Amino acid sequence: MSAITQGGxxxxxxxxxxxxxxxRRALLRLTIIYAGTMVLALxxxxxxxxxxxxxxKPRSDVxxxxxxxxPTNATLENFIxxxxxxxxxxxxxxxxxLNSTIVSVASSVFSVMIAAPAAYAFSRFxxxxxxxxxxxxLARNMFPLIVFLIPLFTLMTALQLVNTYAGLIIAxxxxxxxxxxxxxxxxxxxxxxxxxxxARIDGCTRFGAFVRIILPLTTPGLAATVIYSFVQAWNEFxxxxxxxxxxxxxxxPVGMTxxxxxxxxxxxxxxxxxxxxxxxxxxxxxxxxxYFVSALTQGAVKA
Amino acid sequence: MxxxxxxxxxxxxxxxxxxNRVSLTIKDGEFVTLVGPSGCGKTTTLNMIAGLIxxxxxxxxIGNKIVNDLDPKDRDIAMVFQNYALYPHKTVYQNLEFPLRxxxxxxxxxxxxxxxxAEILGITALLDRxxxxxxxxxxxxxxxxxxxxxxxxxxxxxxxxSNLDAKLRVHMRAELKHxxxxxxxxxxxxxxxxxxxxxxxxxxxxxNHGVLQQYGTPDEVFHKPAxxxxxxxxxxxxxxxxSTMIEYVDGDPxxxxxxxxxxxxxxxxxxxxxxxxPSRRVILGIRHTAIPIVQNGAADDSADSVPAEIYTxxxxxxxxxxxxxxxxxLLVSSTNDLRFTGRIGDQVGLAFDESHIxxxxxxxxxxxxx
Numbered sequence: 001m002s003a004i005t006q007g008g009x010x011x012x013x014x015x016x017x018x019x020x021x022x023x024r025r026a027l028l029r030l031t032i033i034y035a036g037t038m039v040l041a042l043x044x045x046x047x048x049x050x051x052x053x054x055x056x057k058p059r060s061d062v063x064x065x066x067x068x069x070x071p072t073n074a075t076l077e078n079f080i081x082x083x084x085x086x087x088x089x090x091x092x093x094x095x096x097x098l099n100s101t102i103v104s105v106a107s108s109v110f111s112v113m114i115a116a117p118a119a120y121a122f123s124r125f126x127x128x129x130x131x132x133x134x135x136x137x138l139a140r141n142m143f144p145l146i147v148f149l150i151p152l153f154t155l156m157t158a159l160q161l162v163n164t165y166a167g168l169i170i171a172x173x174x175x176x177x178x179x180x181x182x183x184x185x186x187x188x189x190x191x192x193x194x195x196x197x198x199a200r201i202d203g204c205t206r207f208g209a210f211v212r213i214i215l216p217l218t219t220p221g222l223a224a225t226v227i228y229s230f231v232q233a234w235n236e237f238x239x240x241x242x243x244x245x246x247x248x249x250x251x252x253p254v255g256m257t258x259x260x261x262x263x264x265x266x267x268x269x270x271x272x273x274x275x276x277x278x279x280x281x282x283x284x285x286x287x288x289x290x291y292f293v294s295a296l297t298q299g300a301v302k303a
Numbered sequence: 304m305x306x307x308x309x310x311x312x313x314x315x316x317x318x319x320x321x322x323n324r325v326s327l328t329i330k331d332g333e334f335v336t337l338v339g340p341s342g343c344g345k346t347t348t349l350n351m352i353a354g355l356i357x358x359x360x361x362x363x364x365i366g367n368k369i370v371n372d373l374d375p376k377d378r379d380i381a382m383v384f385q386n387y388a389l390y391p392h393k394t395v396y397q398n399l400e401f402p403l404r405x406x407x408x409x410x411x412x413x414x415x416x417x418x419x420x421a422e423i424l425g426i427t428a429l430l431d432r433x434x435x436x437x438x439x440x441x442x443x444x445x446x447x448x449x450x451x452x453x454x455x456x457x458x459x460x461x462x463x464x465s466n467l468d469a470k471l472r473v474h475m476r477a478e479l480k481h482x483x484x485x486x487x488x489x490x491x492x493x494x495x496x497x498x499x500x501x502x503x504x505x506x507x508x509x510x511n512h513g514v515l516q517q518y519g520t521p522d523e524v525f526h527k528p529a530x531x532x533x534x535x536x537x538x539x540x541x542x543x544x545x546s547t548m549i550e551y552v553d554g555d556p557x558x559x560x561x562x563x564x565x566x567x568x569x570x571x572x573x574x575x576x577x578x579x580x581p582s583r584r585v586i587l588g589i590r591h592t593a594i595p596i597v598q599n600g601a602a603d604d605s606a607d608s609v610p611a612e613i614y615t616x617x618x619x620x621x622x623x624x625x626x627x628x629x630x631x632x633l634l635v636s637s638t639n640d641l642r643f644t645g646r647i648g649d650q651v652g653l654a655f656d657e658s659h660i661x662x663x664x665x666x667x668x669x670x671x672x673x
Contacts, residue, residue, distance in 0.1 A: 192386055192388065194384045195390065197353075197355050198449075200354075200355065200374070200375040201353060201355075201376065202376070202401050202402035203401075203402055203405025203406050204376060204405055205376070213390055217392055
C-alpha cells in the first residue's frame with residue numbers, strides 16, 4: 001500500500017507516465033511472486049498442519065463434523081500411546097526407531113566417506129574409463145528405485161544380507177552415492193588445483209592436502225551429502241519393507257503401516273508417529289540448513 | 304640456498320613432447336627467468352622442478368642432490384602461484400604459518416618467523432584477515448610471504464605478477480627484485496612477459512615448443528640472439544626480420560631484399576659471415592633503434608640510405624615508432640625527434656647501423672654471426 005501512495009505523490013514531480021508504468025510493473029511482479037510463493041507454501045505446509053492437527057486430537061474427534069484444524073480437546077495421549085513399550089501399539093517403537101537411526105546414520109556416514117574420495121578422483125585424476133564410470137554412476141538415478149528392488153533382493157539373498165543392517169545400508173548407498181558423488185565433484189571442480197599443489201609444497205602429502213585443505217573448503221558439500229543421505233534413508237519405504245521384513249529389523253516407515261492392520265486404521269497413532277519421525281529430520285535440517293542451501297546454489301553455478 | 308641443475312629433462316604426454324631435453328644450470332643466488340609464449344613448456348619445467356609433475360627422463364638436482372623421485376615437500380622449495388593459491392579458509396597468519404606447522408616447527412619459533420616475514424612484506428596489519436578481504440596486491444604479498452617464511456633452498460614463481468594491474472605490476476617487479484637481492488635467494492621465475500624477464504633476471508632462458516632456445520644474461524639474449532625466435536621474442540617492438548638474397552657486386556656480398564632494399568656491409572666480420580653462409584637466402588635482423596629514420600629520405604645522398612614509405616606513425620611520448628614499407632617488407636623504425644612530422648605515405652630514408660645487424664640462416668633460423 002505504501003508503494004502506491006508514494007508513486008502517487010511522486011507523479012506530481014516527475015513525468016507521470018514513465019514513473020507510473022515502472023512502479024505498476026514492479027508491483028505486479030511482486031504480487032505474482034508472492035502469490036506463487038504462498039500457493040507453494042500452502043501446498044507444502046497443509047499436509048503437515050493436518051498431520052500435527054490429527055496427532056493431537058483424541059481418537060474420537062478424528063471423524064467429527066465439522067472438521068477442525070485446531071483441535072478443541074488437544075491431547076498428547078497419542079504420543080504416549082505409540083511410544084509406550086507396554087502398549088500393543090508402542091511395543092516396537094524403540095526397536096524401529098533404533099533400526100532407522102542405525103541405518104540412516106550409517107548410510108550418511110558411508111555416503112560421505114565413499115563419495116568424497118570418489119568425487120575427488122573424478123574431479124582431479126585422469127584414468128582409463130573415467131567417462132564411462134562417471135556416466136554409469138549417474139545412470140543409476142535415471143531409473144526409479146523400485147526397478148532395482150528385485151535384483152537387489154536376489155543379490156542380498158545370495159549374500160545372506162536380508163534382514164541385516166548391512167544389507168539395507170548397502171541398498172541405500174546405491175541411490176545416495178550417485179547424487180553425493182555428483183554434488184561433491186562439482187565442489188572439487190570449483191577448487192583451483194593450485195591450492196593442493198601449494199599445500200604439497202608447503203609440506204603435505206597428497207592425502208594430507210586433501211584432508212587439510214580441500215575437505216575444509218568442501219564443508220557445505222559434505223553437509224549437503226550428509227543431509228541428503230540421511231533423509232533419503234530415514235524416509236525410504238520399499239527397500240526397507242522387502243529387505244528388512246522381520247519384526248526386529250523393521251524401520252519406522254515400515255513400522256507405521258502396522259497402524260492399519262493391527263489396530264484397524266489408527267489415524268491418530270499414525271499421525272503421532274509421523275510427527276515423531278519428522279523431528280530428527282527437522283533438527284538435522286535446522287543445524288545444517290545454511291550449508292545445504294549454499295551447496296545447492298554453488299553446485300548449480302559450477303556444474 | 305642452493306644450485307639447481309636440469310640435465311636433459313624431458314616431459315612427454317603420449318607422443319607430444321611438452322619439454323624436450325632441457326639442460327640448465329641455475330647458480331646459487333641467481334634470479335633465472337623461464338620465458339616464452341604460452342604452451343612453450345616453461346610452466347611444465349617449473350612444475351617438474353617443484354615435483355608437481357614427474358619427469359619422463361633426465362635429472363633435476365637441487366643442491367647437488369638428485370630430486371627426481373622426491374615429493375614436493377621434501378625438496379626444500381617454496382612456490383608462488385599465478386592465482387596466489389592462498390588457503391581461503393585460513394587467515395593471513397594461518398596461511399603464513401602453514402608451511403612451518405607442516406614441518407613441525409614449535410609454536411614460538413613459528414610466531415617469530417611469521418612476524419619476520421610479515422614485517423619484510425609490510426603485511427603485519429593484515430594478519431587477522433581472510434584472503435578474500437585483501438586486494439590483489441595484498442594477496443600477492445601474502446603469497447610471497449608464505450614462500451619466504453621458512454627460508455627454502457629455491458623459490459619458484461609462476462607468473463606471480465600477471466594478475467596485478469599494470470601500475471602495481473611495475474611496483475611489485477621492483478620490490479621482488481629488491482627482496483631477492485637482499486635475501487640472496489635462488490629464484491626460478493616463469494613469465495610470458497619478455498619485459499619482466501629482461502628487467503628482473505640475472506639470466507633468461509627462452510623456450511619455444513618445449514625446447515630451450517637460448518640461455519644467457521638479458522644483455523646476451525637481447526644483443527646476441529641465437530636464432531630468429533629469440534630475436535623476435537625479446538624486445539618490444541620485436542626485431543625486424545627480413546628475407547634477403549646474397550648477391551655479389553665486385554666480389555663483395557650485398558644483401559638484396561624486396562623493393563629498393565639493398566645493404567652492402569663493410570665490416571669484415573659480416574662479409575665473412577655472408578661468404579660462409581650455407582645458402583644464398585639469409586634473414587637480416589635489425590632492431591628499430593638501428594634503422595633510424597632520416598626525415599628527407601628522398602633527398603638524402605648517403606649511399607647507405609634505403610628509401611621507404613611511411614605506413615603508420617605511433618608516438619609514445621619519448622619515442623615515436625614509425626612503421627615503414629620497403630617494397631613488400633614492413634619494418635618498424637623509430638625516432639627520438641619530438642618534432643618528427645612524418646605522415647602516412649611520406650617518403651623517408653632509413654639509415655642501417657651496421658654494428659647492430661643480425662644475420663640468420665633461413666633453414667635453421669640460427670644466427671650466422673659469432
